[in-house]
Amino acid sequence: MSKDNIPLWSPEHLPLLPQRLVEMILANLGAPEWLVSISGFMVAASTVLAVFMTAFALLSLIERKTLARAQNRIGPNRAGWFGILQPVADGIKMLTKEDIVPARAVKLLHLLAPILIVLPAILALGVIPYGREWTPVPLELGLLFFFAVGSMTELSVFMAGWASGSKFPMLGAMRAISQMVSYELPLIITALGVVMVSGTLSLPEIVQQQGGGFWHWNVCTPWGIVAGLLFYVCTIAEANRCPFDLPEGESEIVAGHMTEYSGFKYALFFMGEYLGLFAIAGLFVTLFLGGWQAPLPGLGLVPTWLWFFGKLALVIFSYLWIRATFPRLRIDQLMRFAWLCMIPMALLTLPAAAIWHYMGRGPLSWMVVLPLVLVPWVLVAVIFNKRLAPATRTYRFADG
């Protein structure tokens, strides 16, 4: 990509503008090559951070507003019009709170944990292609990088839970780790199907291959709809969101591994959680919903990154909707669902994706692949509902 013949102000390149400007200014000042490229990278990273920090602040408000609407309340409406200044008020409150470290805590690990929770989320955000021209770090092994970095979260959660030296954080950490390990398996296996069909680990390349209308998106293939659904459920579990929010279920174990944190460290946990949510939802959009590709051909005028963020907003809104609708699972239900339903189904998508890859797109492969995933899906659902569901409860006094 040569930088000279691209219009600086076109809407498509708008997110790259800060990086370009800094690079141009530095180059004109006669700065050495390495300084220019490093500054460019840092500005690109700051752009992504700025975008998602704003989104984080907005989401914290939108989530409360949406939940309030779903529960027939008004929600925050005191700070600014429509409660728009609520995130600012929250931020000031968090920053001015006392930072409490429990006496029995392991000081160094207690301090490191919140930092190490935010770090992987930010790193993971760096490899996602947000637009045709806007991939902060276009790694060839982007998907692998995403999962490698994401796997660090479990250790940070453990550090937070263990270093706090108290019971609730410990229980929360145990729940969180077992849940993350269980749901990471189907998450990665379903992503593997996409890798098999695309033949690459590079996220921009995967998006590139889904171009030409929504029927080319991976979710619109027989294996893709199954893999996409599984992946979607796993993203909710990985982000520790309702109905999989047992690690921090308020009514059971206070706040899980974050119980002993206060002030800005607590805010860091929240930040890590929301940034991780953006990252994993962004990966879902990238792998299955066509990333920045427009849903219909002929919509070239709209900048591609708008499509990406539109899809991201829809996915995030669906999370909020689910949170407002579903009750929390119990830990044994959660684990049983992961190991007996999700993982077998995820494994089944692999041969389906392989057959799809070799037969190519067409009615014949639809006829072969669709039954291959649909029949076991129905079977597993039936078995899961009948044999493995907990026995019907009997109430001695209430039934009658």
Next chain:
Amino acid sequence: MASLLILSPLVLLAALGAVWMARPVHAALLLALALALNAVLYLAMGADFIGLVQFAVYVGAVAVLIVFSLLITRQSDETEEIARRPKALVPGLLCTLPVLAVLLITASKVPAASDEAPALPLKKLGEILFTTHAPAVLAVAVLLTAVLIGAALFARETKPNDP
């Protein structure tokens, strides 16, 4: 070269710490640090794929498993420390020395490192792994399956009263 000089002492320090720490959790976390630094070492040497896999598998899976088993089996006594037994040195050395010998023999056979790392595209790597080295992959797969079945057998609760 500079990265090697900076990183390898750090890896060694973390690994030594993992051995010498008195509390099991500290040892496990330092082990995770050593494994992560190893991944960074691979990345610094230009082996992107193996570095990321090292990170995902060892930091993401192995270290988490160790930590998790510590969580489950931990005694109520929080200050439990690992007892150091001088006698354990003998079996330890018996295990370590053959591994070290094999490593040294292999290292002596490999041609001296050139400045330019050979570029191996991921596709090529996959092809080699699943054609030339397919028997090894299959053997590992069988071994892992056996381990999994064994673990499931051990983990199965035996309730004599339950049907």
